[in-house]
Amino acid sequence: MPDTSYTRKDAVLYGGAAVGGFVVAGAAVAAVAKKAGDKSTPVEGAPIVARYVDGDLPVTDPQSATWDEADATLVPLAPQQLVQPYLETAGVGSLDAKALTNGAELALLLEWEDDSVDDLDGIRRYHDAVAVQLPTRAGTPPALTMGGPGTPVHVLQWRATWQRDIDSGGNTGVDQIYPEVVHDVMPDDVLPPETAELYWVGREAGNPLSQNIRSTPVEEIVAEGFGSTTHLPDQTARGHGSNDGGRWHVVVAVPTARTGVGEALAPGSTWPVAFAVWLGSDENRGARKHISQWQSLVLEAGS
Amino acid sequence: MPQVPNWQLGRDMEYPYAADRPSKQFTMIMDTNKCIACQSCTIACKSTWTWGKGQEYMLWNNIETKPFGFYPMGWDVNILERLGQQTWADGVYEGQTIFEAAPEGERVLGWTPAEEDWSHPNIGEDEPTGNAEETTYIPEKPHALMWMYYLQRICNHCTYPACVAACPREAIYKRPEDGIVLVDQTRCRGYQECLSACPYKKTMFNLETRVSEKCIGCYPKIEEGLQTQCTTACIGRLRLTNFLSAPDEADPRKPADYLVHIRKLALPLYPQLGLEPNVYYIPPVHVPQKYLTQMFGPGVERAIRTYENAKDDPELLGLLMLFGATERIMDTWEVKDGVASAYDEKGEEIVAVPLREPTFVRPFEFATEVAGEPMTGYRHNT
Numbered sequence: 001m002p003d004t005s006y007t008r009k010d011a012v013l014y015g016g017a018a019v020g021g022f023v024v025a026g027a028a029v030a031a032v033a034k035k036a037g038d039k040s041t042p043v044e045g046a047p048i049v050a051r052y053v054d055g056d057l058p059v060t061d062p063q064s065a066t067w068d069e070a071d072a073t074l075v076p077l078a079p080q081q082l083v084q085p086y087l088e089t090a091g092v093g094s095l096d097a098k099a100l101t102n103g104a105e106l107a108l109l110l111e112w113e114d115d116s117v118d119d120l121d122g123i124r125r126y127h128d129a130v131a132v133q134l135p136t137r138a139g140t141p142p143a144l145t146m147g148g149p150g151t152p153v154h155v156l157q158w159r160a161t162w163q164r165d166i167d168s169g170g171n172t173g174v175d176q177i178y179p180e181v182v183h184d185v186m187p188d189d190v191l192p193p194e195t196a197e198l199y200w201v202g203r204e205a206g207n208p209l210s211q212n213i214r215s216t217p218v219e220e221i222v223a224e225g226f227g228s229t230t231h232l233p234d235q236t237a238r239g240h241g242s243n244d245g246g247r248w249h250v251v252v253a254v255p256t257a258r259t260g261v262g263e264a265l266a267p268g269s270t271w272p273v274a275f276a277v278w279l280g281s282d283e284n285r286g287a288r289k290h291i292s293q294w295q296s297l298v299l300e301a302g303s
Numbered sequence: 304m305p306q307v308p309n310w311q312l313g314r315d316m317e318y319p320y321a322a323d324r325p326s327k328q329f330t331m332i333m334d335t336n337k338c339i340a341c342q343s344c345t346i347a348c349k350s351t352w353t354w355g356k357g358q359e360y361m362l363w364n365n366i367e368t369k370p371f372g373f374y375p376m377g378w379d380v381n382i383l384e385r386l387g388q389q390t391w392a393d394g395v396y397e398g399q400t401i402f403e404a405a406p407e408g409e410r411v412l413g414w415t416p417a418e419e420d421w422s423h424p425n426i427g428e429d430e431p432t433g434n435a436e437e438t439t440y441i442p443e444k445p446h447a448l449m450w451m452y453y454l455q456r457i458c459n460h461c462t463y464p465a466c467v468a469a470c471p472r473e474a475i476y477k478r479p480e481d482g483i484v485l486v487d488q489t490r491c492r493g494y495q496e497c498l499s500a501c502p503y504k505k506t507m508f509n510l511e512t513r514v515s516e517k518c519i520g521c522y523p524k525i526e527e528g529l530q531t532q533c534t535t536a537c538i539g540r541l542r543l544t545n546f547l548s549a550p551d552e553a554d555p556r557k558p559a560d561y562l563v564h565i566r567k568l569a570l571p572l573y574p575q576l577g578l579e580p581n582v583y584y585i586p587p588v589h590v591p592q593k594y595l596t597q598m599f600g601p602g603v604e605r606a607i608r609t610y611e612n613a614k615d616d617p618e619l620l621g622l623l624m625l626f627g628a629t630e631r632i633m634d635t636w637e638v639k640d641g642v643a644s645a646y647d648e649k650g651e652e653i654v655a656v657p658l659r660e661p662t663f664v665r666p667f668e669f670a671t672e673v674a675g676e677p678m679t680g681y682r683h684n685t
Contacts, residue, residue, distance in 0.1 A: 086408030199355025202512030
């Protein structure tokens with residue numbers, strides 16, 4: 001295995017999880033003390049505390065003042081070089097994470113620098129994205145590399161393309177990639193819909209990736225290692241992302257019950273959480289991504 | 304990494320998965336000498352499979368003029384340049400394959416075409432090499448100064464596909480019943496790793512469904528015992544859809560086995576890349592053999608000699624006459640009494656073709672009757 005030189009002592013929370021020779025080294029939580037009232041500067045290594053708030057969470061509004069309730073944690077990112085194919089060079093060094101919960105739902109606000117909005121998929125054209133990785137069960141965290149056989153992870157992925165799907169009502173195909181395109185006769189010009197749609201094979205086959213009419217920009221999956229990503233039959237995650245001033249602000253939210261997925265994210269509990277970021281303009285996709293080490297997520301209980 | 308046998312290289316090689324040959328292997332034989340680049344095959348494929356929105360640039364089948372035609376641009380010269388100069392010795396490949404030359408962090412030595420590389424399907428069409436002012440009349444053969452020829456391209460349905468090797472999700476698979484390589488449309492997540500890995504550039508990304516697609520070997524036709532659309536649409540009758548056995552199981556009565564293994568007339572495309580591609584080419588007789596050896600491996604000289612002698616070789620000639628004579632897939636064939644016949648798996652005759660069409664000569668003038676009176680007629684050649 002290559003040298004995983006990005007392992008950072010102050011960001012590593014848990015020991016003992018090993019996969020393919022890679023050991024997530026480190027021992028205990030190295031919580032960094034922070035000054036009370038200083039919410040503007042994200043603190044590296046601090047646990048991500050999901051502040052309890054009453055009522056609906058600002059899931060579709062990354063700019064909501066409610067987010068000011070939460071402290072930001074700086075999460076270092078490094079190119080994924082544990083499993084082929086590698087991301088060769090880093091395009092972003094960290095993301096800032098905040099969290100809120102109302103007991104029924106957990107929401108995370110994730111922000112990172114990216115001055116190029118990549119929200120269409122084309123030939124050698126990839127999208128911006130972010131993902132949150134949680135174990136399905138409490139205890140020793142699974143392998144950082146999307147879990148392993150018998151130790152699954154629960155992943156919530158937001159993609160800029162899916163956000164544009166929603167914002168545009170599904171206008172995210174050839175006509176948007178090539179605005180000047182002139183079409184010859186297309187199947188839906190001359191065939192009845194049930195026949196014409198057969199020419200969108202992925203969509204017809206039910207591939208969730210091929211649907212451009214969607215209700216959420218966040219996909220909920222489980223995995224037991226790289227390459228085993230499996231779309232969950234019940235999609236309960238919500239979210240919203242926007243790019244403002246060369247910075248992505250993305251909210252990813254999931255019901256804390258996690259019915260059919262894993263153990264509930266109970267009030268007062270602490271969970272390992274890891275993140276991944278993709279920069280479309282740097283040809284990030286799939287395993288070619290930036291990843292964090294396991295962080296610590298604390299869900300505040302309501303009073 | 305497992306070692307797998309690659310008969311085209313004459314040696315074992317590294318591949319991410321263990322060898323698992325299908326019970327039958329889809330194959331296509333192309334006689335490059337007969338192609339006129341009419342693109343009937345391309346249109347047959349396009350109008351059958353890829354005329355949907357999001358598939359505009361997809362040509363699962365294309366014909367390109369070599370050496371200056373490419374789709375996508377520079378697909379072969381780019382990977383050859385990345386691989387660097389390699390050597391053959393006595394029919395054994397001593398160089399590295401794209402699996403063996405993979406850089407750290409990659410499963411395959413790949414090359415990713417830019418978007419605009421897919422914008423010129425007809426680039427280089429009919430352009431010969433050399434300068435026109437040097438000569439337009441070339442007495443010697445092969446034509447050292449000016450030449451071009453047409454290369455027919457579909458997915459090679461490789462024994463060791465690079466697209467399969469590179470897909471992190473194992474979303475691409477090789478069918479055990481016929482060796483056709485398919486992208487599972489429900490499993491693909493559109494990472495486009497296959498577009499970088501396939502050296503032949505025959506996987507393509509659908510802009511509407513956001514997953515990759517590729518030549519499906521017309522498998523619904525294959526399952527019915529029929530040859531592919533590109534084969535049956537070919538007006539030059541230069542294609543043969545068939546099944547190929549492993550070399551140690553070659554049966555001389557089977558068309559593809561005979562052409563590839565027995566007579567060694569049809570050769571794989573860039574075998575040195577290590578994929579054991581399953582489309583085989585009868586090389587063009589007029590092209591410098593140095594170029595052809597780079598493209599088809601070390602068997603070029605022998606193949607051209609065999610082809611040039613085909614007119615005096617009734618068995619081979621008969622098989623070549625059966626190309627394009629039937630839509631059905633031939634299981635076996637034979638030549639008897641000047642007639643080439645093809646048979647299905649039950650041994651029943653599918654089609655019979657004479658090696659020489661009979662010729663009838665009528666006299667220029669002939670006798671006839673008009674209103675009961677004898678007359679001498681004159682026949683217009685209409």
